[in-house]
Every structure is written in structure tokens, then in C-alpha cells.
Amino acid sequence: MASKHILIVPGDGIGQEVTAVGKLVLDKIAAKFGHTFTYDEALIGHVAIEATGLPLPDETLEKMRKSDAVLFGAVGHPKYDNDPTAKVRPEQGLLKMRKELGLYANLRPIKLFDELLGASSIKPEILKGADILFFRELTGDIYFGEKGRKNDGDTAYDIAEYSRFEVERIARKAFEAARTRRKKLCSVDKANVIETSRLWREVIQKIAPEYPDVEVEHQFVDATAMLLIKDPRRFDVVVTANLFGDILTDEASQIAGSMGMLASASIGDGTGVYEPIHGSAHDITGKGVANPLASILSAALLLDISFGLKAESEAVINAVDKVLKAGFRTRDIADQQTAADKILGTAAMGEQVL
Amino acid sequence: MASKHILIVPGDGIGQEVTAVGKLVLDKIAAKFGHTFTYDEALIGHVAIEATGLPLPDETLEKMRKSDAVLFGAVGHPKYDNDPTAKVRPEQGLLKMRKELGLYANLRPIKLFDELLGASSIKPEILKGADILFFRELTGDIYFGEKGRKNDGDTAYDIAEYSRFEVERIARKAFEAARTRRKKLCSVDKANVIETSRLWREVIQKIAPEYPDVEVEHQFVDATAMLLIKDPRRFDVVVTANLFGDILTDEASQIAGSMGMLASASIGDGTGVYEPIHGSAHDITGKGVANPLASILSAALLLDISFGLKAESEAVINAVDKVLKAGFRTRDIADQQTAADKILGTAAMGEQVL
Ligand SMILES: CC(C)[C@H](C(=O)O)[C@@H](O)C(=O)O
Ligand SMILES: CC(C)[C@H](C(=O)O)[C@@H](O)C(=O)O
Numbered sequence: 090m091a092s093k094h095i096l097i098v099p100g101d102g103i104g105q106e107v108t109a110v111g112k113l114v115l116d117k118i119a120a121k122f123g124h125t126f127t128y129d130e131a132l133i134g135h136v137a138i139e140a141t142g143l144p145l146p147d148e149t150l151e152k153m154r155k156s157d158a159v160l161f162g163a164v165g166h167p168k169y170d171n172d173p174t175a176k177v178r179p180e181q182g183l184l185k186m187r188k189e190l191g192l193y194a195n196l197r198p199i200k201l202f203d204e205l206l207g208a209s210s211i212k213p214e215i216l217k218g219a220d221i222l223f224f225r226e227l228t229g230d231i232y233f234g235e236k237g238r239k240n241d242g243d244t245a246y247d248i249a250e251y252s253r254f255e256v257e258r259i260a261r262k263a264f265e266a267a268r269t270r271r272k273k274l275c276s277v278d279k280a281n282v283i284e285t286s287r288l289w290r291e292v293i294q295k296i297a298p299e300y301p302d303v304e305v306e307h308q309f310v311d312a313t314a315m316l317l318i319k320d321p322r323r324f325d326v327v328v329t330a331n332l333f334g335d336i337l338t339d340e341a342s343q344i345a346g347s348m349g350m351l352a353s354a355s356i357g358d359g360t361g362v363y364e365p366i367h368g369s370a371h372d373i374t375g376k377g378v379a380n381p382l383a384s385i386l387s388a389a390l391l392l393d394i395s396f397g398l399k400a401e402s403e404a405v406i407n408a409v410d411k412v413l414k415a416g417f418r419t420r421d422i423a424d425q426q427t428a429a430d431k432i433l434g435t436a437a438m439g440e441q442v443l
Numbered sequence: 444m445a446s447k448h449i450l451i452v453p454g455d456g457i458g459q460e461v462t463a464v465g466k467l468v469l470d471k472i473a474a475k476f477g478h479t480f481t482y483d484e485a486l487i488g489h490v491a492i493e494a495t496g497l498p499l500p501d502e503t504l505e506k507m508r509k510s511d512a513v514l515f516g517a518v519g520h521p522k523y524d525n526d527p528t529a530k531v532r533p534e535q536g537l538l539k540m541r542k543e544l545g546l547y548a549n550l551r552p553i554k555l556f557d558e559l560l561g562a563s564s565i566k567p568e569i570l571k572g573a574d575i576l577f578f579r580e581l582t583g584d585i586y587f588g589e590k591g592r593k594n595d596g597d598t599a600y601d602i603a604e605y606s607r608f609e610v611e612r613i614a615r616k617a618f619e620a621a622r623t624r625r626k627k628l629c630s631v632d633k634a635n636v637i638e639t640s641r642l643w644r645e646v647i648q649k650i651a652p653e654y655p656d657v658e659v660e661h662q663f664v665d666a667t668a669m670l671l672i673k674d675p676r677r678f679d680v681v682v683t684a685n686l687f688g689d690i691l692t693d694e695a696s697q698i699a700g701s702m703g704m705l706a707s708a709s710i711g712d713g714t715g716v717y718e719p720i721h722g723s724a725h726d727i728t729g730k731g732v733a734n735p736l737a738s739i740l741s742a743a744l745l746l747d748i749s750f751g752l753k754a755e756s757e758a759v760i761n762a763v764d765k766v767l768k769a770g771f772r773t774r775d776i777a778d779q780q781t782a783a784d785k786i787l788g789t790a791a792m793g794e795q796v797l
Contacts (some may be wrong), residue, residue, distance in 0.1 A: 170635060170661070174645070177650045180635045210673050215564040225654060231585075236638035245642035249585060252598045253521065279686075281524060281534045284590035288599035291528070306526070312722075314694035315702065319564050319673055332633075370665075383686060387774035 090303035091396055092125040096139060096156035096360075098149065100134040101179060102369025103379035103435075110439035111160050111384035114408075117134045117443050118392065118401045126286045129156070132325040133178035133186065134164030134369070140160040150189055153360055158395035160388060161364035167332020167371050179369075191358030193255065194262050196390070197223040197350070197366060199321075201345050204413040206331050211318060212243030219321040219344050222270065224263040225334025227355055229255045230285070232331050232399035251285045251330065263328035265302040274305050277313045277333055310337070317341055338366060349380030349421040352387040356392050361395040377434040378417040382409055385442055405442075412441045445736050445750055446479040450510035450714075452503065455488040455533060456723025457733035457789075458516020463792035465514050465738035468762075469528070471797050472755045474744065483510070487540065488518030488533035488723070500535030504543055507714055512749035514742060515718035521725050533723075541581050545712030547609065548616050551577040551692045551720060552706070553675075555699050560702035562776045565672060572665040573675040573698050576624065578617040579688025581709055583609045584639070586685050591649040605639045605684065617682035619655040627679035631667045631687055643684060655722035664691070669697055692720060703734030703775040708748050715749040717741040731788040734773035736763055739796055759796075767797045 099108040099187070112128065118124040131149040138144050153159050160405030164179040196207070199221040206213040219371060260276070267274040275385030278286035284409045290307055297305045307427045308316065316323065318336065321344045329337060342348040348367040355362040373379055385405060393402035416431045418424075423432050433441065449469060449470040453462040466482065473480040492498050498518070507513050518533040540546070555574040560567040588602030594692045614630070621628045630647045632640035645659055651659045662670065670677065671691065675698045683691060696702040702721040709716040719737030727733055738758060747756035770785045774779075777786050787795065 104550055121679070165635065171648075174641070178635065184636070210566055210569040211565055213562055232636055234600070238638070238642075243608075244604060244639040246588070247603045247637050247639050249601045249603065250598060252594070254597075277690075281519065281532065282538070282586055284592065284599040284600050285601050287528070288592075294525075311689045311693035314668065314690045318694065318697040333690075335633075335665045336687075339665035340672065340694060342669055343672040394765045 090123045090125070091398065093396060093431045094155070094214055095159040095391075096128070096152050097130045098133050098153070098157045098159055099130070099162040100164045100369065101136055101166055102371045102374040104164070104369055104434050106221050106374075106377065106379050107365060107381045108162040109385035110162060110381035110435060111388045112431075113439055113443060114385050114388050114405060114418065115160070116134055118271055118405065119271055122398070122401050124398075133177050133182045135166035135168075137182060138177055138179065138239040142177070144177060145185045146173070151188065153190060156360055158390060158391045159360055159362040160384070162384070163293050163365065163367065163369040165369040180332050184232060186362070187355065188233060190360055190362065191228065192355035192362055193226060193228045193357040194336065195225040195227040196356070197225060197339070199341045199344050202350070202410060202413050205346035205350070205407050207424045207426065211321070216281045216321060216344060218374060219322065220342070221341060222266055222326045223326045223334060223338050223341065224259055224261045224266065224268070224326065224328040225328070225338060226255065226331045228357070230331035249283070251288055253288065253292055255346070256289050257296060260293055260296060260328055261328050264296070264303055267303045267326040268300065269399050271325040271441060273302050274303050275313070275327045276305065276307050277310050277327060277329035277337065278307065279308060279310050279333075281308070285330065296426055301319055302432070313337060314340060317344070344364060347380065347421045350386070351421060352390050356394060361391070362389040377436065378420050379435045380421050381435050381439050383417070385439070409443045412438070415441070444477045444479070444754065447511040447654070447750055448481045448483070448509070449745075450506050450513045451482055451484045451515055452507070453484070454518045454723065455490055455520055456517055456725045456728040458518070458723055460497035460728075460731065460733050460789050461735045461738035462514060462516040462718060464789060465742045466733035467737050467793055467797060468759060469514070469741050472759065475758070476752070476755050482729050487536045489520035489522075491536060492531055492533065496531070498533050499539045504540070504660050507540065507544060510714055512745045513714055513716040514738070514745060515716050515757050516733070517719065517721065517723040519723040527539070534675060538586060539772055540716070541709065544585060544710035544714055544716065545582065546710040546716055547580060547582045548582040548613050548709070549579040549688065550708040550710070551579060553695045553698050555578065555693070556704070556764060559704070561778045561780065563697055565675075565697060569676060570698060572628070575675065575678045575695060575698070576620055576680045577688060577692050577695065578613055578620065578680065578682040579692060580609065580613045580685045582711070584685035586721060592790040603637070603639050603686075605642055607642065607646055610643050611650060614647055614682055619678040620655055622654065622655045625679040628656050629678055629681045630659065630661050631664050631681060631683035631691065633660065634661070634747040635663060635685075639684065666696060667691060671698070696720060702733065703743070703773060704736050704740070705738050705746050708744045710748060715745070717723050717745040731790065732756050732774050733789045734775050735789050735793050736773070739763060739793070762796045766792070769795070771795050
């Protein structure tokens, strides 16, 4: 029986609503399987700025370091988006957390629950069976390089940077995952134009012989953006840089029917962080309609990856599957066939899964 | 009656095959409408490297400068893609051409011919009526900033850069185009993380009041990658930076059924260049199966934008429409309903349009 300490970091917007449901699911698992989970809570993002002036207070970081895993919500607020000159921003908290905790690998599994085949804008016959695992590098690239202004503020610049070491450690994680799946790895870059991409491709080519059982292909990011929609089933494991991963995984959310279904795990040197790939979604905040399934599935990833509790993780995924099979939907995954009384809000959907 | 000089630059791979067809269409238009088009041809890309050692020989650049418009094919060769250390690459020719000719605005119209509704992997009811005009900035960003290696080659870097001037001139073109369409402009950036994007957003916000009839929205690039598939009809004109435009327009090709249907115009300070958005596609080169419609539609854009010949341009588009209505398809846009004898190769498809 495991005894674990979990930090809940809801963050901004619908992060609050969905993480609350994710936590209930963890509670239920603890009770059912006889584990002891203790919890604490901490601030990040806009709510942290409001309370402390900082997007990632030291106290939050301390608590993260001391926890066995973090269940995370979302950060962001429209106020900052419309003010490009803001000096303190919620996203800085997220980026600092990733850097400070050494969360260099962001795993984003894209898998369509069969019941949601109709919810996607992509044709069911193109989607059926699609199952992709993204490895997005999370602590390098243009996100963390020097940036600033020159010429009296009239010119802006951002530096993208990667070292061999940074590429190699995420690449190895992706190769190893491919081994346990369909043994295909697609590395995505823009090596025909960008130097960091050339280094990226060099490193992949160099270590590939150590994984002779894995079939490797290289694709340009523009072609990949196209192929993900045209033929999603051709992909198994995809590994890519931070910025390309940001764009491609949001795009790939359409393969799973909705962003509201997708969970992610950020892992690396220490505590792992588990979060939905959707954002703070202030347009629907407080309305009780947000889809909690991404947070629930993040909890499932947490149980599996940070605690090694496979059966518990599968129990969560099966519960979600059952609820979908029973026809229950949140608004974002409902389609014309969904009866009005099967369209649930955040809490009611959580209830069903519990 | 116009008298114009057109430079044909087929480049690599299927560029040769499709551009030959595009030229035939220009010939036919000249004959039918009583114009005099004279032609010359020049090398770029891999074929230029083989012949001269340079991806863009001075002679080609000279000829481009002296022409009234350029009909362009594609550049690229797998040989270089798999050698990240190659010093001379076909793509350098393309990038140098864009820079030297000041082609800062790349227009990519994404419009679905109704007959191809079935050819896309996206559901017809999501696609029907989608009509997007992309303005991709083409001479700045991470494509043209300093790049290189440090730490004995163990670290690679690329600098992304934009000046106010560069953002403003492409933004104004996009605002003006929006005025002639549905009066909506979506500016795409990653202003929550990247400094060049913050400058980008600042400039758009600053000039927006000069176009009070145009409704402006700002979207992050990751959200846009998702929304393009989820709800393509929400977009009218989209303006974005070079790298984001590269990725998003390839993705958006799926809205039009196939990359083989999409034309682009690169315009700026001097001669305009017209080319398919597809690449050199060496996997199908020489097989005579490449779709020539993107090159034909590039010729239509050339007639319209560089020569102001609207009726001639429309005649080309109508011919393409008629051929599609008659059920003819190249392989890439055929679907299960297409009869085998209606699936044509490059030359036969060209014949039908002529
Ligand atoms: C909020 C933003 C900074 C973040 C990112 O770009 O990494 C988000 O889009 C994500 O994917 O987690
Ligand atoms: C070939 C490559 C350098 C080019 C680009 O990235 O601009 C191509 O993808 C394009 O979109 O024209």
C-alpha cells in the first residue's frame, strides 16, 4: 500500500474547476485500493500574481520539490495577452516551474476513445485506431533563450538554443517508449532551415543505431502539421522540440475529439507534473461546463508514471471509457446525436466517473 | 493587349513536371486573349547546385529581376535532408531569392473547390464554405537571423528577429486584403512566450485603428493550429510570421483537400514569384502523377496580381473548376467514388484544363 504526498496546483481559470475533480478521483482511488494520499495546495499564474506579486512564489516551488507528484491545472489570463508590454505574466510561472524542476520531457498521449469518433472534425475512417504518443522537449528552445529589444525597442529578438545533451536525453526517452509500443519513432524538425534542427537531427541519427528495433523517420514540421490531419495513423511515437511540440500537440488534440480530453505528463529530474493540455479558458470559467476528463486522465498518468500504480491508472481510464459508453458528454465532446439530458457540466461528469 | 516577359524556374523534383503544365496554360491564355508573353528559363535548387555549384546562380537572380513575373516550381532534395552537416543546400537558393527580391509577403489562398469536399480528411460539413487567405511574412524571423554553433559544435542556436517596419508592411497588406473580403483579420503569434511575437502584436494593435472596418483578433499559434481543423470557417484573412506561416499553411492545405491544389504568390518590392505550396516530392518525381493544378492556379494568381489581368485569371480558375466538375482527378485528390478512368496523370490533367 503506497503512501504519497500530492500537491494540487489549480492555477487560473477552469484550472480550478477541473483540478478539483481530478483530486476527487485520486481520493477515490486511494480509498478503493487502500493507499494513503495526503494533499497540499499551492498558487501559480495569475492567482499567484494577485496574491503575492509573483507568478511562481518560492513557497509553491518548495512544496513542489517536496511532493511525490503535482496535479496541475492551467495558467493564463486575457488581461496579459492583450498587453504585450506586461512585465510580469502568468506564463512565466509555468516556464519557471518547468525549468526549476527540470521537467524536460512532456508526454502527450493522443488517443481517441472510440465513443468520440463522431466528436472530431476529422472523418471517423481517417481517425479510427489513431494512437500517438508525443514527446515534447520542455526546457529548451526559443522558450528559454535570451530575448529582448534593440534599436530603441524597434527590433525584437528571441534566441533558440539546443545542446546535444538536451536533445539526447529526450530522444532516449522517446526511443524507449517506442520500444514498448509499435516501434516507430518520428522525429520532427525544420533541418532544411534551422541550425538547432540540424543538431537535433544529428543527435537522433547518432543514437538511432542503439535502438535497432525502432524504425526512425525524420519529418519537417510543416509536413508533419499536414500529415497529422491527412493520415494520423501513420504516427506512433513523435519526438520534437519545445515550440514545434506546442503547436503540433494542440493541433493533434483534434484527433482526440477535443482538447478537453487530453492529459500530459511533464517529467525529468525530480517531481513529475500532470496537467491537461487545455489552457485556462477564461471564456467558460465559472460556468461549470468545463470538461474535467483531461484532469482526470492526468491523474491517471500520475498514478502510472510517478507512482507506478498501473492497475489504479487503468481503473481510472476504464471509468472514463464506461461513462463515455453510457453516452455522457460534456459540451465540447457532444455531437448532434447526444441527447440533451446526457450533456453534463463539470461536477456531474466528475460524479459519473467516480 | 499586354506584352510581358515571364521567367520559368522549375527547380527540383516534380517542380519540373508541374511548371511545364503551368506554362502551357499561360501560353493558351496569351493566345486566347491576344497577349504576348515571352519566356525564359533559369535554374535554382539542387539542379542549380549540380550545374553551377550554387543554389541560386547570379544569372538566375538577374533574369528574375528583369522579368515581369516568375513562375516557380519547387526546391529540395532528400540527399541534403539526411545530411544535417551539408554546407550548400537547395533551400538556400529559395531563401536567398526571397530576400534578394524583397518578397516579404507570401499570399496563400486556401479555398476548397466544392467538388473536392470528399477528398479532405476533414468532414464536409466542417469544411463547406471555408475560404481563408493567409499572409505569411517571408523575409524575416528565425529563417534569416544569425545561426550557428558554439561549444565545439555541441550547442546550436538560431536567432529570430523582427523590426516594427517588417511587421507593419505585411500587416498593412493583410488589413487591405481583409477590406476587400469578409473584413476579419486574425493575427497569429505566441506573445505569451516570445518577444518577437510581442512586438508583432504591438504593431497590429497600433495600426488596427486605421482600419476601423476590419475586425481584428489575436490568436496564439498553438490555438490556431487547433482551430483551423476544428472550425476553419471562422477565419477570413490570417497574418503571421514566417515560421508560423510555414507550419499553419501546410496544415491548412488539408482544408483544400490536398497540397496539390494550393498556389501561392510571393510579392514585395519587385518581381512577384508564383509557386505551388507543395514541395519537390521526390517520391513521385518522374512518374507523371503529380497534380499540376497548384502550378496552374499559381499561373492564375500571376495573371491577377502581377499583370492585373482579372478576366484571364478567372478563366483559368473556371477551367480548373470545370475539369473537377467533370469528375477528373489526379491521384492525390481522388476518393473512393472516383472512377479509375477519371484518374489522370500530370500531362492528361493539364490537357483537360487547356
Ligand atoms: C501557456 C503556454 C506558455 C504553454 C506553452 O506554450 O508551453 C501552453 O501552451 C502549453 O502547451 O503548455
Ligand atoms: C523549402 C522550405 C525552405 C520552405 C520554407 O520553409 O519556407 C517551404 O517549406 C515553403 O513553405 O516554401
